[in-house]
Amino acid sequence: MKTILLLLIIAFCLRQEIFSQNIGINSTGAAPHPSAMLDVSAADKGMLVPRTSAASRIAIVNPAKGLLLYDTTSSSFWYHNGTNWVALSPGPGSPATNYWSVNGTHISNYNTGNVGIGTNSPIAKLTLQTAINTEGFRHIGGTDSIIVTEGIGGVSASIGTVTNHTFRLNAGGQGRMSISPTGDVVVGDNSVAPFSKFSVATLNNSYGISHLGEGGNILATQMGGTSAGIGTFSHTNMRIFSNGVSRMLIAEATGNIGIGTDNPTSKLQIGSLGAVNLNGNDFAIGNGSNAMSIFQSNTATSIASSTDIVFHPRLNNGHIGINVDVPANKLQIGSMGPAGFNGNDLAIGNGSQAMVVYQSDNSTLLASTTDIILKPRNNDQGRVGINTSTPRAPLDVAGISAPAPLGIQYSYMNDVTYNNGVGYVSSTTPVPNISIIASGNVYAHEFDAYSDARIKEVAGVSNASTDLETVNALQVKDYTMKDKVIYGNKSFKKVIAQEVEKIYPQVVSKHTDFIPNVYQLSGSITKTADGYLIDFTRDHHISSHAKKIQAIISDKGGMQQFDIVAIPSANEVVINAQDIKSDKVFVYGEEVDDFRTVDYEGLTTLHISATQEISRLVKKQAATITRQQKQLIVQQAQMKLLEKRVTALESKPVTQLP
Numbered sequence: 001m002k003t004i005l006l007l008l009i010i011a012f013c014l015r016q017e018i019f020s021q022n023i024g025i026n027s028t029g030a031a032p033h034p035s036a037m038l039d040v041s042a043a044d045k046g047m048l049v050p051r052t053s054a055a056s057r058i059a060i061v062n063p064a065k066g067l068l069l070y071d072t073t074s075s076s077f078w079y080h081n082g083t084n085w086v087a088l089s090p091g092p093g094s095p096a097t098n099y100w101s102v103n104g105t106h107i108s109n110y111n112t113g114n115v116g117i118g119t120n121s122p123i124a125k126l127t128l129q130t131a132i133n134t135e136g137f138r139h140i141g142g143t144d145s146i147i148v149t150e151g152i153g154g155v156s157a158s159i160g161t162v163t164n165h166t167f168r169l170n171a172g173g174q175g176r177m178s179i180s181p182t183g184d185v186v187v188g189d190n191s192v193a194p195f196s197k198f199s200v201a202t203l204n205n206s207y208g209i210s211h212l213g214e215g216g217n218i219l220a221t222q223m224g225g226t227s228a229g230i231g232t233f234s235h236t237n238m239r240i241f242s243n244g245v246s247r248m249l250i251a252e253a254t255g256n257i258g259i260g261t262d263n264p265t266s267k268l269q270i271g272s273l274g275a276v277n278l279n280g281n282d283f284a285i286g287n288g289s290n291a292m293s294i295f296q297s298n299t300a301t302s303i304a305s306s307t308d309i310v311f312h313p314r315l316n317n318g319h320i321g322i323n324v325d326v327p328a329n330k331l332q333i334g335s336m337g338p339a340g341f342n343g344n345d346l347a348i349g350n351g352s353q354a355m356v357v358y359q360s361d362n363s364t365l366l367a368s369t370t371d372i373i374l375k376p377r378n379n380d381q382g383r384v385g386i387n388t389s390t391p392r393a394p395l396d397v398a399g400i401s402a403p404a405p406l407g408i409q410y411s412y413m414n415d416v417t418y419n420n421g422v423g424y425v426s427s428t429t430p431v432p433n434i435s436i437i438a439s440g441n442v443y444a445h446e447f448d449a450y451s452d453a454r455i456k457e458v459a460g461v462s463n464a465s466t467d468l469e470t471v472n473a474l475q476v477k478d479y480t481m482k483d484k485v486i487y488g489n490k491s492f493k494k495v496i497a498q499e500v501e502k503i504y505p506q507v508v509s510k511h512t513d514f515i516p517n518v519y520q521l522s523g524s525i526t527k528t529a530d531g532y533l534i535d536f537t538r539d540h541h542i543s544s545h546a547k548k549i550q551a552i553i554s555d556k557g558g559m560q561q562f563d564i565v566a567i568p569s570a571n572e573v574v575i576n577a578q579d580i581k582s583d584k585v586f587v588y589g590e591e592v593d594d595f596r597t598v599d600y601e602g603l604t605t606l607h608i609s610a611t612q613e614i615s616r617l618v619k620k621q622a623a624t625i626t627r628q629q630k631q632l633i634v635q636q637a638q639m640k641l642l643e644k645r646v647t648a649l650e651s652k653p654v655t656q657l658p
Helices: 002-019 054-059 464-473 497-503 600-651
Strands: 023-025 038-040 068-071 076-080 085-087 100-103 106-109 115-117 126-128 135-141 145-150 167-171 174-179 185-187 198-200 206-212 218-223 229-231 238-242 245-250 257-259 268-270 283-286 291-296 301-305 320-322 331-333 346-349 354-359 364-368 384-386 395-397 417-419 422-426 477-479 492-494 508-514 524-527 532-535 548-552 559-569 572-576 586-598
Touching (some): 464 600, 508 548
Parallel strands (some): 257 268, 268 283
Antiparallel strands (some): 076 085, 100 106, 245 257, 417 422, 508 586
């Protein structure tokens, strides 16, 4: 009977499964909920799902997505998500759980391990991980007050506000620290407006920062009243440490401050002074072996050092001024006034006049708006030496210099080979050596030249007759100088070196110098990659092989020499120059290596020989004249005797004639 009843129930259930849309199982006969395919309900019973061990669960072959069972090993429900088995939270209670649960309006977690959000490897009780530079946590208070912690990663992480609001830290319900949107920090009372990037707000005469170390060592900052301070109030010296080493000390006994030393002997001392006796100064710097100091007395400021003192203003590009606020020279003493001497190495001015010293790659320039007077020994008995440390006269110029090695040079000091009537010597032989060159006249009571026989190899007496012929072949010319600025239209009567060279090359020499073949003001100056392009309004006449020019640039001082980079056209030239500020430049001319000079002493001795020849000829002529005069007297006497005879004959009668 029971078997028949069971079969009827199964058949009924199968019929219901076949013909019903959903199934309800209950003791009240209530219809299943329309949204449920199977609706099981009971007041005092539950639904029991399949139960298996963890090993059996894992061994299920091809579990269906959504397959649900109870794991007896872990005492928890598991479902398959199509890829992996996933445990369902059993909620709070025993045994211990690893999942979140709701308790009224609260949510909690009883996990004994770490909880991760955005990471499956939490490193703390609660780990929040996001991508670099993305927000991880926000707390929105009111309408727009926001606190945010940026994601960990990259090179930084931060916590603060993301709107234009102050970030505050509270303690005891009171604001104890605030950071304004501009980055100002206030500690102590965040209602106080910050007056610096980091402010400690306390009551007057109370300490703002204190550090209590062993034995009562205290670092304190006291604000209020008329002063504020930082220091100790229970120990003799105050020290500032770095990496466990004392870096700065304020001595209680002397008030001296030491940086890098625990025994400062000057008011402010950096480093150890070593054995150098520079103690008791206002400021001292030492490296353990050498030192320098500064001391201010009632009469002077003293700077002392055991080594040289070197200045590097603006990293070798600055100026040093003494009694001047804006020095325009590397070292300037006083004001230049209207002199306008700028950009030099040394300048001295008194407000109206000035002098300067400038060192270029080629020379040392000394310039002044006044006369330059040398007073060695300051007693009119001193001496000035050039290339000598033992001058023998008020001015002693020692040493000689050949003007330049040339391809072809003229010289009276060498054997001369003639080519088409022009004499020359090769550059491998010596050229005339020079000690003094003067562009203008040289005044002296007497000129003495070395002429001792003991320094000469005498070859013989010059041929005076030939010398006279040479002098007669020379021509004296009337001329004016092309450099009108210096010479104006002054007329000269002298020889021309090129003409003398053809007749008497021994007294003509060549050296390197500048000729005024340009002698004009530029039209414009343009900065280029190679230097400066100078443009002229007319042809500059610079030869294609020229290497240098001589020019005056107002902001560079006097006449300067510049290398030629290129000659683009007949009215353009590019020079190698640095930082030209002028818009005009006066170009004197190009450098030539065959600038001629005449040895006028050689011409003078030539004239002596010629004069001696003339004197000999005059004496010879005088002797001839004297002899002829004697002969004339004899002839005159004979003529008179003859005249007397003729007169006597004429006075006799004809008859008496024979």
